[in-house]
Amino acid sequence: MRPPPDREPGPLADRLAAELDALTVLWPAIVEARVPGSARRTRAVELSVQAREELDWLARMERHERADVAPGEAPVPIELDIVDLMTDVLADAVMLYDAVAEAAGVAEPLPPPSSGLADPRPYLGAAAFRLDRVDRQTLAWAAPILRGLTARVARALALADDGQVVAAVCPWCHGLSPQSPTGGGYTWKVHALPGDQIAILCWGLCEPPLRDVGTWWRGKPCWPMQQWAWLARQAAAAEQRRARTRRAS
Incomplete structure (x- = not known):
């Protein structure tokens, strides 16, 4: 029989929760960075449902062949490396949340995201809220994933022209x-x-x-x-x- 998990809320859980909070704060800046030149804005734009649908459409269009673009039309430019980062942030957020929810015994976990570019903040926030109920093995597994993800986000935002605004x-x-x-x-x-x-x-x-x-x-x-x-x-x-x-x- 498997022994009960060793639950010990402490500095590691607090640090991981704070890192999840940091990613939540940085998410609007990541969304802004997908559009070339957007870093020069002094106010980041919060995503509405319509904006998320528009972003999904832009990403699909950018990935398709452009042979059927009509003369005189120009595709909306987006930074594909930022779009890739957005999908990775969501994937890691969902993976971390699922592991935390299972370890914490959450009866009704959050549903899967509606698309590959959905807002990851509900998963980040829900994971941070429950970290104090998670065993040390799960925390140790999550730590390098979060550290690597935060470093990727930091590098991507620092490379944006004139620095990316944080909302x-x-x-x-x-x-x-x-x-x-x-x-x-x-x-x-x-x-x-x-x-x-x-x-x-x-x-x-x-x-x-x-x-x-x-x-x-x-x-x-x-x-x-x-x-x-x-x-x-x-x-x-x-x-x-x-x-x-x-x-x-």
Whole structure:
């Protein structure tokens, strides 16, 4: 008879949950990066149902032969390497969720995605929520998958022109910038720094406490990739505080 799983919520589960949160925060930036030149936008676009259907159509069209394109027509350009990354993020998110749901004994797991380019965030969030109920063997199996996936996402976003916008409001400057003088803007971008270091940089009017800054680049605070999980938690906590304030007002 198989012994009961060794369940021990702790630092590894917390770290993996934070990495899942980081991927959730970065997903809109990945979606933006699929369109050449979109990185220059100051505000990332949230996906609606219609936008997801449009993305599915674009991906199918891009992969087909173009012999039947009518004269004068031009296909909509998309970055196929980013589309491939999106499908891989979804596949890994579903695989991780399925393993976590089975190990945690979830009675009614989430259904499979509707397409290969569906939004992975429900699977990422559900997996993160249940990691404290999972045995150490499952956590150890998931750790390198998440680490590799986060590294791929970081490299892809850092290669985007001028850095890819991250759809999260900075918890320190609250999105305050010359472009967003009242706050609420998306001021985080993924940048490749000297020494092949990939980091999220805040280009807003931002002066976090020194203890909260990973490093500085050209006078701007930035956080290397190994701190992204922590950074995602700070952004999520700040968003929860803003939501409570809105409800109370």
